[in-house]
Amino acid sequence: MSSSVAKPALASVRPSAALTFVAAWLVPGAGHFLQGQLRKAVILFVVLTAMFAIGLGFAGRLFPFQVSEPLVFLAALAEWAIGVPRMIGAFTGAGRGDVVAATYEYGNTFLIASGLLNVLAIFDAHDLATGRKSA
Amino acid sequence: MTSHLGVMMLFAACVSIVFATILRDDAAAQMRFAGRIFLSLVVGAYAAGWLMFLAFGR
Numbered sequence A: 001m002s003s004s005v006a007k008p009a010l011a012s013v014r015p016s017a018a019l020t021f022v023a024a025w026l027v028p029g030a031g032h033f034l035q036g037q038l039r040k041a042v043i044l045f046v047v048l049t050a051m052f053a054i055g056l057g058f059a060g061r062l063f064p065f066q067v068s069e070p071l072v073f074l075a076a077l078a079e080w081a082i083g084v085p086r087m088i089g090a091f092t093g094a095g096r097g098d099v100v101a102a103t104y105e106y107g108n109t110f111l112i113a114s115g116l117l118n119v120l121a122i123f124d125a126h127d128l129a130t131g132r133k134s135a
Numbered sequence B: 001m002t003s004h005l006g007v008m009m010l011f012a013a014c015v016s017i018v019f020a021t022i023l024r025d026d027a028a029a030q031m032r033f034a035g036r037i038f039l040s041l042v043v044g045a046y047a048a049g050w051l052m053f054l055a056f057g058r
Helices: A002-013 A017-026 A030-034 A038-057 A070-079 A083-092 A104-130 B004-023 B027-056
Strands: none
Touching: A017 A030, A017 A083, A017 A104, A030 A038, A030 A104, A038 A083, A038 A104, A038 B004, A070 A104, A104 B004, B004 B027
């Protein structure tokens, strides 16, 4: 009985779907953290941030929004799907991309995939916030 | 690290962990699901690599 009373109270203090969406975009796992799923939040934060860091370590490139090159534009879009790490990369000048490095394409793959996987995490957190998916 | 197999396994591990985290709720189910995705990715990549080698590599 007490748990059935506590659940609506907890649910009422949970942040809105929009806030969850933005938080999940900015920091990997933050959306799940706001929805009370700490373990998932930690795993997503560690793995997605590590993937982004590995991508930079492998001399991958942080692509600019270049409309004249559709694939570059799409790669930039995917990389910007992981907000704060991408911003830190932009501000620190990392991710210039060493095209002659043996790991250059691996790096790009890790960078792009980390953003795309964060898109899945964003939508999952958003679904939790809207109640479309139960915790 | 420049080993194709090593990087592919690292990538597969990351992807499988994220998918399992999102698609399963309890820890045991996540571990099983992550293992299945990881094996599928690695075996699939190996099989595709061999198929491409047999088709175009000689």
